[in-house]
Amino acid sequence: MSRLRIQQLQWIGAVAVIMVCLMMAGSTIAFSLSDYINHKRGVTEFGRFHAALHAAAMIARERGPANSLMGASQEEQPQFAAALKASRDETDKDIAKLETLFRTEINQSPEMRSAFMAVKAQLEFGRQTVDAMVAMPRDERSGAKIAEAIQAMFLAADRAQDYRDVAGRSIIALAPETGAEVMLTSMAGTLRERAGRLGSYVVMMLTSQGQARSHYRIAFDSELNRLFEVNALLKTYAPTTLQSQDVAQLLDQVTVSYFAGSLPYAQRVAFESNSGNAPTPAEFTAKYVPGMKSTEILRELIETTALTSLDRVREKAVKAMLVSASLAGMAIVVVIGLAYTLRRSLFRPMLAAIGQIDEIAAGNLATPPPMPHAGREVREMFQRLDILREQQRFKRHLETERKAMTEELRRLSQTDALTGLLNRRALGEAVGRLFSERKAGFRGFGVIMFDIDHFKLINDRHGHAVGDLALQRTAEILGPCLRPNDLFARYGGEEFIIVLCDVSETSARSTAERLRKTLAQAVINDEHGLMVTASFGVDWRAQCAFEDWEKLTMVADKRLYQAKRNGRNLVCFSDALEEMAIVSAVKSGPAGPGVENAA
Structure with missing residues (x-):
């Protein structure tokens, strides 16, 4: 095998191993990068889903001031009317924001467009029904008409939840990794909505008589069962999935403030609605809503924690990508080191011995590289040649040092030592x-x-x-x-x-x-x-x-x-x-x- 072929074999082998390492590292880095991009998209898409959740919550929240206003006395009406107007303004802002964020899907997807238009139409109808009821004299507001207005707002909330679910499916289709977070935040919104509906059913019972009141009591009990189911699911899965102690603590707070506070009060009022001691709708709402506030806080915390969880996964993907790149770099360094060691220990001494004989025969006395692992006979030959070359070797060493110092001085004179920028x-x-x-x-x-x-x-x-x-x-x-x-x-x-x-x-x-x-x-x-x-x-x-x-x-x-x-x-x-x-x-x-x- 000729000298050229031995060198080629050495470097071809090293390059082949390095290429394999690069391919493996590239595949790992590409996977990590794809994971990062997916989770980054998931964070963005979940932000849009948050808008759908908030819009649905605001539509449901309108029922509180609407119920109070429909059951208010003449003196209480200005206060509740102002509260209802503020709530409607906030809802309108959320719907406008929702339309902006989902404009592409609304324009391209018949399902999304139909769901969005249904939300706007039913909300407008519900508001008109409430306004018509408020415009009536208080003594003409029958329980059936108030219940009709409340149920119209129920339908608006239902359409909002339908749109939320359609938007959630769209988000999961674009970013599947957000599935758990989307479902948990949806359940948190449902918990808030169910709690609000229970209060509305109590208001309908307070303003109704006879068979209608019994019908609303049945609806109240059905809604109560759904509320317990959603709460049980949240307590089971939310803290573990989101890895949040805050969520677990807030779920316990919801149990205390709502399930052990406002909810028993609503059940008691519903059970005693036929008695003469039943509160007015406004009095009931004033006592029931504060305890329900914890469900709203829970919904917001789960949304925030879900977004934080997605951010945390995205950061892990970035770290995994960096680790992959570092491991790839280390593997390449190891391969290069191994190739260098083989070259120094095996190929180079053998080729240098042959080369030195050729160089001496040709009269070229250039200093060869040291051969620490060469055989004894070759080392003795190199020692004799080194005696003749010592002076030239020393001069070359001095020249190399001088160039290195000159280059370092030039670099230091042009670079800011702290930042590495130009001075x-x-x-x-x-x-x-x-x-x-x-x-x-x-x-x-x-x-x-x-x-x-x-x-x-x-x-x-x-x-x-x-x-x-x-x-x-x-x-x-x-x-x-x-x-x-x-x-x-x-x-x-x-x-x-x-x-x-x-x-x-x-x-x-x-x-x-x-x-x-x-x-x-x-x-x-x-x-x-x-x-x-x-x-x-x-x-x-x-x-x-x-x-x-x-x-x-x-x-x-x-x-x-x-x-x-x-x-x-x-x-x-x-x-x-x-x-x-x-x-x-x-x-x-x-x-x-x-x-x-x-x-």
Whole structure:
């Protein structure tokens, strides 16, 4: 086997193993990435389902003030009328939001469109029935007519739950991993609805007589059985599925405040509705609704916990993807190390011995690599050759050290040690080259200066180590958001500068706004829950010479401080103090529990 074929065999084997590792790692990473994407979509879709749940709950909640208003005295009517109007306004907002979020499905799916139109139609009919009843004199409001209005609102709630179920099926079809969360939140909404209906049946019994009252009592008992079934399912599955102690505790609170408080009161009133001591509908509602509030809180907590659970699974998928990538990298390193060891221990000594004989015969005295694992005879031959080559080897070593030191000094002179970004000196050199390399069709230069808000407060509150981490993380977060030919440097302290090449003025502004939002939404330190914001100043010039570089930075710096004076976490690209329209007014969320108002 020739020398060339031995080397080829070695490297072909190593490359083949590395390719297998890459394929296995790629498959694992692709699976993890797909899992992450699916759960991310699940979080988004569950957010839409939340809107359907909330709309159904608001429609059901209208019955409370409606029932009170229909049974109220003349003096009580203004109070309950205002409450009903507020409830209807909230419901209308939720339905409008629902139509916006599900517009595509409503337009494309006959089932979704039919369900949505049924909700709107039945809700309108129910409201008209309630309003007609309220318009009657109180002594003309018979129990049968009040019950008819209540049942009309029942049907509106039924249609809302039908739409909720259709939306839930649509969400599960798009994101199957949300199935358990969708079903649990649906059950929580059903629990709230059943509790509300029990109260409405009691109101109907209080306003009815004879056979009608018996009919509503039967409906009350049937609804009561369904309520217990839903509660039992929630207590069995919700805490375990959502892995939440808070949900378990709140279920116990619902048992105390509703099942041991408001519900027995409703049963007692229903049983004594024929007696002369029965309360008025308004009195009953005033005592029953507060205890039912815990079911509403439970519904909201289960929705929030379900969303948190989906977020947690999504984060696990990200970690799994990172672990897969790390394991793949480790496997490749191990394979490369093994290939190197075989090359050094087996192939290289044998080939070097043959090669050295050829080189000496040809008069080439270049220093060969050391052969620590070669045989004794070959080592003795190498030792004799090394005596002749020692001086040249020493000179080569010195030259290598000199080049390495020169390169390291060059790197240190151009790089900010903390963030790894360009320092101020290197930025000036890079800008000079950038300004001299303009081509035809060049759109202009943009300079963005930004400064971390309340940086001193971060240092004072968390220490300088966390402050340094904030600077490092700022560079890590915003660096990938820039183009390869953009310049990113630390200008001093907590101040950074970005030079955009070949950009329009609009693009420079939008880039600054995108960077501001990206930084405001990122977590700097998980331990402290630290998030930061920054104020941005932007300047743009269609043409600019290197001599004008300082002017650009001065203008951008001036606008940066204008952004701080205007409230921080802003982008300012104008010198006019009064022209607030040119300043981005979109604020980020709270800076996190570790900083409070520090960012």
